[in-house]
Amino acid sequence: MRRFLRRLIARPAEGHGTVDCVAVGQVLQRYLDGATDAETTTLVAAHLDDCLRCGLEADTYRRIKAALAHHRQPPPPDAVQRLREFGLQLARGEGGPRPGSV
Amino acid sequence: MNVDASRRTPFEQHVLPEIEVLLRVARALTRNNADAEDLVQDTLIRAHNGIDRFDGRHPRAWLLTILRHAHINRHRRRRPELLRDPDVTFDRISQAAGPEQTDAFVDLELDAELVRALAQLSPPFRLVVELVDIQGLSYAEAAEVLGVPPGTVMSRLHRARARLRDRLHRTGLAPRSQQ
Numbered sequence: 153m154r155r156f157l158r159r160l161i162a163r164p165a166e167g168h169g170t171v172d173c174v175a176v177g178q179v180l181q182r183y184l185d186g187a188t189d190a191e192t193t194t195l196v197a198a199h200l201d202d203c204l205r206c207g208l209e210a211d212t213y214r215r216i217k218a219a220l221a222h223h224r225q226p227p228p229p230d231a232v233q234r235l236r237e238f239g240l241q242l243a244r245g246e247g248g249p250r251p252g253s254v
Numbered sequence: 255m256n257v258d259a260s261r262r263t264p265f266e267q268h269v270l271p272e273i274e275v276l277l278r279v280a281r282a283l284t285r286n287n288a289d290a291e292d293l294v295q296d297t298l299i300r301a302h303n304g305i306d307r308f309d310g311r312h313p314r315a316w317l318l319t320i321l322r323h324a325h326i327n328r329h330r331r332r333r334p335e336l337l338r339d340p341d342v343t344f345d346r347i348s349q350a351a352g353p354e355q356t357d358a359f360v361d362l363e364l365d366a367e368l369v370r371a372l373a374q375l376s377p378p379f380r381l382v383v384e385l386v387d388i389q390g391l392s393y394a395e396a397a398e399v400l401g402v403p404p405g406t407v408m409s410r411l412h413r414a415r416a417r418l419r420d421r422l423h424r425t426g427l428a429p430r431s432q433q
Binding site for chain 1: 262263265266269270274278281287290295298299361364365383387388389390393408411412415418419423428
């Protein structure tokens, strides 16, 4: 990460040349996952605002992440309930039936 | 359930709130609702047996590690030949939650192409996408489930997404970012 920052800072706003784009590309997914530190986040955000190429790349990844997150489903409520009851029985020192053993 | 919080056991405090997450992850691992429920049950029993040794920090990570061990044991018992192939189905993705018709932000065509592209990823790559991007685990939590370092989760995830992106480029569903 430090090396990345040095590369960005060393070539500020030079028409978004390859060095900047390559460096951003190395951390782009971590940035989109919210896993970059504050300084890197600021630098990458500024670059994405200015660079069409990297901006498009970021948009594509955002669409992928949004589409995948859309498939997140809550587990079946009845299964959750059975397991909660089973857990409570364990906590109370009761043996309890096996949940879901139908 | 009017149990005073101060009277709840450590098991109730730390374990029971994580049941939903455990069940979602178990479904990703087992590809089957009934097996997932059994796996979480095993996990609860193991957690209960080990609660006295748990320091109270990071209960989800602790439980995900237990779940992984329970899954490996069950897998070894039932299908030893598949121990190294933790396949994850994405069949259900096409049926899942059917894209909400009201959700204007999800491009149905892109979604369908992503489902196809996911199905073509090798199992370790599909699984990490399932855990992080679909189930919403952090890198560290996915690492606990998979028994690999967070850096490995990151690299697998990034490579998997890059393949999905390439697929969208090839099918014209995402603009190529060429200069």
